Amino acid sequence: MIELSPVITEWLSLIARWVHVTAAMAWIGSSFYFMQTDMKLVPGAHLPEGVQGEAWQVHGGNFWNMVKYTVAPPRMPSVFTWYIWESRVTWLSGFALLIVVYYMQADLFLIDKSVMDLSPAQAAIFSLISLVVLWFIYDGLCRSPLGRHEVALAVIVYVFLVVLAYAFSQVLSGRAAVNQVGAVVGTFMVANAFTVIHPNQRKNVAAMLKGTPADGELVRKARQRSIHNNYLTLPVILLMISNHYPLLYATRYNWLIVAIVLALGPIIRHFFNSRNAGKGSPWWTWMVTAAGMLAILYLSSLGARAEEAPAGSAATFGRAQEIVSTRCSMCHAREPVWPGLAAPGKNIILDDPEMVRRYAALIDMVAVRSNAMPPGNVTEMTTEERQVLRAWLDGRAAGRQESN
Template structure:
C-alpha cells in the first residue's frame, strides 16, 4: 500500500500497490519497496518515541514524588521544631515523631554541629533526577514533535526549530533573571519579592500563550518554575551545604549566611510546588490550556498554590490555621471554572454558514481528525489512533461527541497545534450540534 500526502498536508489519499508503477501519479517515491521501508522507519520511530515518553514520564513522576515529599517533610519539620533548655549548644530545637511503629527524636542545629558526623545523608538527587528526566521528556514530546505540541500556527507561524529555540532560550533567560534578582538582595524583602516574582511569571505566561500553543505555553511556564526550583538546589543549597561541611572539616566556624541563604531558596521552592504540579498535569485538561483566557487561569493557579501552602505551613508551625485560605481557594476554583467555559481563543460570531447537522459534523471530523483517529491512520508517525479513539464513522463520532466537544468545540486543543487548520466556524458548528443533542 502506498500513501500519498496531499501538499495541503491534511488530506491523504491511499492508492493500491497495483495502481502504483514506480513513479505513478500520486506516489512521490521511485518504488513501492522504498515506500514500505520509509513507512517502517516512521512506524518504529513513532513506537520508540512513545516508549521513551512513557519511561521518562514514569521516572519524572517517581523522582518528583520523592523530591516534593522530602521538601514538604523538611519544611514541616523546620516549622515544628520546639526549643528546650536541655538541648546541646547550638541546637535550634527538636521534634519528636512517630512513624511505622518507631519513635524518632530529631534535632536541628542553627548552623552546624561542632564536629562533623561520620555519616551524613544528602538530599539532592531527587531534585536533579526530576529536572533531567523532565527536560528529556520535554525534548521527546515537545521538541521532536514541536509541530504538534509546541507550535500553533493560528497563534504564530513558527517552524519547529524556531519554537524549540524560543522555548530553550526563554527557559535559561527566566532562570538567569530570577537568580540575578536573588543575588542583588531583593529576595530579602519577602513580600515585594513575592509580588514581583508573581507578576514576572504572569507576564511570561501571557507572552507564551501568544507565541506557543496553549499546551506548549503551560508546559513552558511549568518548566521554568521547575528549572528555578532545581537550580536553587543545584546552584545554591547544595554548594552552601558543602561549604559548611568543608568549614567543619577544617575546624572553622561556618558562615551563618550560607544556611540563611539556603533556607531562603528552600522557602521559594516550597511555595512554588503546588502551582508547578497543576501546570505539569494540565496537558490532560484542554479546558485549562486551550481556551480563551488560559493565561488568566495560570495567574489564578500561581496565586492559589502559595496561599494553600501558607495554610499548611501555619499548621506545621503550631499557629492558628488560617481557614480563610479555603474561601479564597474556592473563589479561585469557581473563577477558573467560568473562565474555562469561555470557549476557544478565536470564537465564531454571527450566524453559521451551515446547519449543525450530523452530516456536516461528520464532514468536519472526517476532514480534520480522521487521518489520525482511524483504524488505519495515514498521518506520518501515527501508528494507532491516539488513545484508541476512532472518529472515522458516524457511530464513532456520536459515541465520542462529548469528548469532541471538550477538545475541539469548547476548546481548541484538537487538532494539536491546529495542524489541520480547523476554523472557528467549524468549531462553532460542532458546539451547536452538541448543544442540540443535549436538549
C-alpha cells in the same frame, strides 16, 4: 526534527515520565517532610547547647527523635545524608520528556500556526533558550538588593511569571505555553538547589569541619531559595499535569488561569506552613482557594476564542461529520494516515458515523469548548467549523432529532 518509530517514541515517553514522576515524588516528599519537621520543633531546657528544638515522631513501628541544631553540633559527624540527586533527576527526566513529547513532535504539541507560524526548529530553540535566559533573570533578581526584601521579591517574581505566561501564549500552542511555564518554574527550583542551596551547605560544612564558623550569609541565601521552592511546589505540579485538561490550557484565558494557579499554590502552602509551625490554622486560605477555583471554572467556560460569535440554531449531522472527517480522521481512523501514527490517537476512531456520535461529548470538550484538537490546529480547523460542531452538539443537548 528527528523522527523515530512511533513505538520507540511512545516507550521513551513512558520511561522518561515514570522516572520523572518517581524522582519528583522523592524530591517533593523529602522537602515537605523537612518543612513540616522544622515547623514542629519544640524547644526544651534538656536539649544540648545549640539545639533549636526537637520533634518526636512515630513511623514504621519505631520512635524517632529529630533534633535540629541552629548552626551545627559541637562535634561534626564524618558522614552526612545529602538529598541531592532527587532534584537533578527530576529535571533531567523532565527535560527528556520535553524533548520527546514537544521538541520531537513540535508540529503537534509545540506549535499552533494560528498563534505564530514557527518551524519546529524555531519553536524548540525558543523553548530551550527561554529556560536558560529566564533562569538568569530570576537568579539576578534574587541576588540583587531586592533579594533582602522577601515580600517585595515574591511579588516581583509572581508578576514576572504571569507576564511570561501571557507571552508564551502569544508564541506557542496553548498546551505548550502552559507546560513551558511549568518547565520554567521547575528549572528555577532545581537550579536553586543545584547552584545555591547545596553549594552553600557544602561550603559551610567544609568550613565547620576545619573549625571555622558557618557563614550566616550563605545560610540566608540558601534559606531564601528554599522558601521559594516550598511555595512554588504546588503550582508546578498542576502546570506539569495540565496537558491532561484541555479546559485549562486550550482556552482563550489560559494565561490568566495560570496566574490564578500561581497564586493559589502559595496560599495553600501558607495554611500548612502556619499550621505545622503552631501559629494557627488560617482557614481563610481555603475560602480564597475556593474562590480562585470558581474563577478558573468560569474562565475555562468562556470558550476557546474571543472572536467566536454564537453559532446558528441548528446544524446537520452530515455537515458535522464532514468536518470531523476532514479535520480529525487522519489521526483518528482505523488506519491513520498521519506520519508517525501506527494506531488511532488514544485509540479513538472517528471515521464512522456511529463513532462520531459516541464521542460527541469528547468532541465538545476538545474541539468546541477548547481548541485542544486538532493538536496545534495542524489541520487548520476554522472558527466557523467549530461553530457548526457547537450547533450540532447544542441540538443534541436540546433533544432535537438529527438530520443528515
